[in-house]
Amino acid sequence: MEVSTYTVQGMTCSHCVGSVSTEVGGIAGVTEVDVDLATGRVTVTSEQPVSDQAVAAAVEEAGYELVSG
Structure with missing residues (x-):
């Protein structure tokens, strides 16, 4: 099991x-x-390590910016 923490910029609400x-x-x-x-x-x-690039792309797809990871 892998646990990673990132910081995302631009989130303002539950949506x-x-x-x-x-x-x-x-x-x-x-x-x-x-x-x-x-x-x-x-x-x-x-379950296994996830690339920072994959997380950044997913966050960007949601409309926000990954500022650290």
């Missing part, structure tokens, strides 16, 4: 949280996504 959760959750191998709106932290739990 934002849902969008990021859905897109990141769609990455192969991801089993859980926890988004903290107040801090912008996104914690990704997966």
Whole structure:
């Protein structure tokens, strides 16, 4: 089990949280996504390591920006 934490910029509401959760959750191998709106932290739990590029692409697809990972 792998756990990675990222910081996402631009989320302002629960809809934002849902969008990021859905897109990141769609990455192969991801089993859980926890988004903290107040801090912008996104914690990704997966069966195997997930590339930062895949997470960044998913966050971008949701309309936000990955600022650290």
